[in-house]
Amino acid sequence: MSLPSRPRAAFVVTGSELVRGERTDRNGPFLAREALRLGLEPARIAIVGDRPEELEAAFREGLGADLCVVSGGLGPTHDDRTIELLARAIGRELVVDQALERQIGDVSRRIAERLRRPYADFQAGVRKQATLPAGASSLGLAGTAPGVLLEANRTVVVALPGPPGELQRLWSRALETEAIRRLLERARPPGRRVLRFFGASESAVAHALDQAGGEGEGVEATVCARDFEVHVDLVVDDGGEPRADALAAALREGLGAHLFAEDERPVEELVLALCRARGLSLATAESCTGGLVAARLTSVPGASDAFRGAVVAYADDVKRAELGVPAEVLEQHGAVSAETARAMAVGARERLRVDVAVSVTGVAGPGGGTPEKPVGLVYVHAVAPDGELAAGFSLPADRETVRRRAAASALHLVRRLVTGG
Amino acid sequence: MSLPSRPRAAFVVTGSELVRGERTDRNGPFLAREALRLGLEPARIAIVGDRPEELEAAFREGLGADLCVVSGGLGPTHDDRTIELLARAIGRELVVDQALERQIGDVSRRIAERLRRPYADFQAGVRKQATLPAGASSLGLAGTAPGVLLEANRTVVVALPGPPGELQRLWSRALETEAIRRLLERARPPGRRVLRFFGASESAVAHALDQAGGEGEGVEATVCARDFEVHVDLVVDDGGEPRADALAAALREGLGAHLFAEDERPVEELVLALCRARGLSLATAESCTGGLVAARLTSVPGASDAFRGAVVAYADDVKRAELGVPAEVLEQHGAVSAETARAMAVGARERLRVDVAVSVTGVAGPGGGTPEKPVGLVYVHAVAPDGELAAGFSLPADRETVRRRAAASALHLVRRLVTGG
Numbered sequence: 001m002s003l004p005s006r007p008r009a010a011f012v013v014t015g016s017e018l019v020r021g022e023r024t025d026r027n028g029p030f031l032a033r034e035a036l037r038l039g040l041e042p043a044r045i046a047i048v049g050d051r052p053e054e055l056e057a058a059f060r061e062g063l064g065a066d067l068c069v070v071s072g073g074l075g076p077t078h079d080d081r082t083i084e085l086l087a088r089a090i091g092r093e094l095v096v097d098q099a100l101e102r103q104i105g106d107v108s109r110r111i112a113e114r115l116r117r118p119y120a121d122f123q124a125g126v127r128k129q130a131t132l133p134a135g136a137s138s139l140g141l142a143g144t145a146p147g148v149l150l151e152a153n154r155t156v157v158v159a160l161p162g163p164p165g166e167l168q169r170l171w172s173r174a175l176e177t178e179a180i181r182r183l184l185e186r187a188r189p190p191g192r193r194v195l196r197f198f199g200a201s202e203s204a205v206a207h208a209l210d211q212a213g214g215e216g217e218g219v220e221a222t223v224c225a226r227d228f229e230v231h232v233d234l235v236v237d238d239g240g241e242p243r244a245d246a247l248a249a250a251l252r253e254g255l256g257a258h259l260f261a262e263d264e265r266p267v268e269e270l271v272l273a274l275c276r277a278r279g280l281s282l283a284t285a286e287s288c289t290g291g292l293v294a295a296r297l298t299s300v301p302g303a304s305d306a307f308r309g310a311v312v313a314y315a316d317d318v319k320r321a322e323l324g325v326p327a328e329v330l331e332q333h334g335a336v337s338a339e340t341a342r343a344m345a346v347g348a349r350e351r352l353r354v355d356v357a358v359s360v361t362g363v364a365g366p367g368g369g370t371p372e373k374p375v376g377l378v379y380v381h382a383v384a385p386d387g388e389l390a391a392g393f394s395l396p397a398d399r400e401t402v403r404r405r406a407a408a409s410a411l412h413l414v415r416r417l418v419t420g421g
Numbered sequence: 422m423s424l425p426s427r428p429r430a431a432f433v434v435t436g437s438e439l440v441r442g443e444r445t446d447r448n449g450p451f452l453a454r455e456a457l458r459l460g461l462e463p464a465r466i467a468i469v470g471d472r473p474e475e476l477e478a479a480f481r482e483g484l485g486a487d488l489c490v491v492s493g494g495l496g497p498t499h500d501d502r503t504i505e506l507l508a509r510a511i512g513r514e515l516v517v518d519q520a521l522e523r524q525i526g527d528v529s530r531r532i533a534e535r536l537r538r539p540y541a542d543f544q545a546g547v548r549k550q551a552t553l554p555a556g557a558s559s560l561g562l563a564g565t566a567p568g569v570l571l572e573a574n575r576t577v578v579v580a581l582p583g584p585p586g587e588l589q590r591l592w593s594r595a596l597e598t599e600a601i602r603r604l605l606e607r608a609r610p611p612g613r614r615v616l617r618f619f620g621a622s623e624s625a626v627a628h629a630l631d632q633a634g635g636e637g638e639g640v641e642a643t644v645c646a647r648d649f650e651v652h653v654d655l656v657v658d659d660g661g662e663p664r665a666d667a668l669a670a671a672l673r674e675g676l677g678a679h680l681f682a683e684d685e686r687p688v689e690e691l692v693l694a695l696c697r698a699r700g701l702s703l704a705t706a707e708s709c710t711g712g713l714v715a716a717r718l719t720s721v722p723g724a725s726d727a728f729r730g731a732v733v734a735y736a737d738d739v740k741r742a743e744l745g746v747p748a749e750v751l752e753q754h755g756a757v758s759a760e761t762a763r764a765m766a767v768g769a770r771e772r773l774r775v776d777v778a779v780s781v782t783g784v785a786g787p788g789g790g791t792p793e794k795p796v797g798l799v800y801v802h803a804v805a806p807d808g809e810l811a812a813g814f815s816l817p818a819d820r821e822t823v824r825r826r827a828a829a830s831a832l833h834l835v836r837r838l839v840t841g842g
Contacts, residue, residue: 290719298711
């Protein structure tokens with residue numbers, strides 16, 4: 001059985017600072033996730049600067065897809081060239097949309113007043129931003145920049161402003177248009193299975209998948225490892241359900257001890273949900289992570305239901321004074337030790353009057369390592385009313401990676417302690 | 422005076438999880454920054470999945486540049502297609518490199534032993550990974566995957582493994598090759614000026630640039646705004662020095678009160694350097710940021726020279742018990758108020774026995790807002806031995822943005838307090 005292929009979506013992200021690597025693009029990944037969700041095939045993300053020849057070439061390639069979404073280059077200045085070069089790539093005249101010119105003019109007058117500058121300074125920019133390829137329509141304004149939609153041969157083209165919030169807002173407008181609705185009639189949103197493991201190796205997960213038959217028959221499998229987690233993603237087409245069921249069952253059977261989620265919630269969200277469900281309050285005591293664990297927990301809306309606070313005890317005397325870590329423990333075992341980790345967690349639980357506390361101490365590097373306690377050595381400890389758990393690892397890596405792994409370890413330790421898993 | 426154009430560099434980043442937006446690419450930005458630094462023109466970053474037709478098209482486009490760097494798709498499995506499709510795009514035969522096959526075989530035997538699996542399981546993968554386009558050479562291994570270099574017509578092609586650490590390691594090997602050295606003889610590393618402002622609007626900065634003549638005559642200017650900072654980047658070609666000097670001088674004169682750096686160090690690094698230089702110890706007291714300010718400070722190597730610790734007081738009773746915020750202040754003014762922010766900072770300074778403390782309290786949302794205290798309302802306060810400063814803002818935004826802006830405000834407040842600026 002062969003299914004019709006999905007409509008292809010191509011994304012052209014413009015911006016000098018992006019193509020130079022000075023800023024990381026967020027629009028391409030957002031649009032790609034949207035395409036996937038809607039049942040289109042995210043085929044490519046091209047990031048280009050504002051040179052006319054690079055832009056035009058990228059637009060021509062994008063026009064080979066069924067949907068081409070462009071981000072950025074819609075501003076009032078000379079280096080905002082998206083509309084002009086899209087028109088050239090498609091072979092359309094540029095025309096001034098007079099209703100749009102009035103609308104942008106109104107916004108610009110208010111800006112001119114606020115900045116106490118003459119409106120005349122803005123007039124050329126207003127005219128430029130109201131100039132669209134023949135047949136195009138506005139999706140609404142972001143500041144003075146219009147989102148733009150047009151159809152060219154068999155491609156729906158959407159041009160959106162670069163700031164991610166604005167892009168996302170006008171993208172939702174594009175989804176309401178007749179042109180996109182017609183395109184989506186040919187789309188086929190795929191099924192999805194997600195399995196997330198902690199503490200299993202990527203190769204063990206890949207091997208288990210292979211043994212169970214691997215991808216094929218309407219199932220695409222992706223395996224990604226990060227910070228001791230391995231994420232398996234099954235994208236399931238019509239008819240692929242039996243194979244997907246078989247793969248998921250095999251992974252559950254072979255690696256069930258490591259399986260911690262079958263949805264996309266990050267571990268901090270699971271930890272908070274577990275604590276909330278059991279009526280447990282939570283705190284952290286952090287040294288090398290310097291607040292990262294608390295920051296991850298509080299990134300979740302509603303964290304205050306369970307999370308009460310944290311002590312970041314970077315200096316040893318803060319460990320003593322604020323967490324009650326005994327001076328003898330620090331002297332005998334050092335700040336980076338299983339003993340200090342335990343004393344920090346016990347201290348945080350008492351001081352912050354919570355049910356569950358987790359601690360982290362380690363050598364994040366790049367300096368401070370010794371042969372006995374090298375960069376990448378980390379201890380975590382969690383205490384709850386009815387038990388405690390300790391863990392640790394020693395893996396050389398850069399400072400950011402060590403801290404990220406340490407934070408992930410602390411969160412998973414709490415998860416295991418609270419679930420008894 | 423017209424300068425020869427720089428050699429163009431194109432980057433092809435492969436990975437299904439990247440083109441689907443499930444993971445954010447770090448290799449494209451790294452390689453682009455490298456190209457810029459070396460005096461090449463970073464022309465485009467293309468992100469594609471592992472479908473053969475998409476890959477081959479992206480490689481063909483990349484081969485139009487002087488340097489084409491490919492990341493990912495070098496593994497042992499069937500969906501690692503970079504080498505096969507590069508060979509097809511260039512029009513070269515595939516041949517087994519026997520020395521390379523022995524080298525990869527040795528690594529694979531050790532892996533087989535460790536995993537207690539028969540080496541026969543690996544043999545097909547070893548053969549595949551030792552198969553290169555005719556004329557290509559290995560740059561060394563990352564695990565079992567070789568980095569690969571070859572020259573095709575006038576393009577130098579480098580294929581590197583996808584994991585960022587491995588890519589960066591083998592990239593430094595590529596820089597030592599004769600082919601890349603020859604390419605770099607035609608490169609022209611540009612000059613660069615960086616000016617960073619805090620609290621000025623992007624439009625005021627752009628206007629000041631325009632008034633001073635704007636870009637041109639060998640100077641390219643980029644203006645980027647983020648979290649109350651505006652970054653101006655001048656990329657300066659031969660002969661562009663006078664114009665760059667004039668632009669920088671005009672920005673200093675017009676917006677000097679907002680200028681906080683003329684280098685690329687982030688504000689947390691500046692704050693730590695300022696404290697270190699003045700012998701001041703530092704702590705934070707955080708509510709809505711939940712540890713983010715401390716986490717940013719401790720992301721800097723050697724932070725422990727000045728940073729001592731933090732209290733994340735998410736719950737009000739932690740604000741009272743750990744920071745000594747009077748119950749009356751919380752009752753009269755609420756947890757999100759200038760008064761509570763001040764009491765938190767004063768409390769942290771006393772409790773953690775530091776010279777300088779900074780606090781943050783606000784409504785991060787999406788819930789918890791009221792007409793009087795809406796989502797996006799934030800207060801920060803900093804205290805030092807000889808003075809204090811307070812600030813705040815109220816700007817509706819998503820939770821992540823509010824928290825990021827709040828953290829940036831806190832760090833800049835410390836910077837201003839310590840410099841008296």
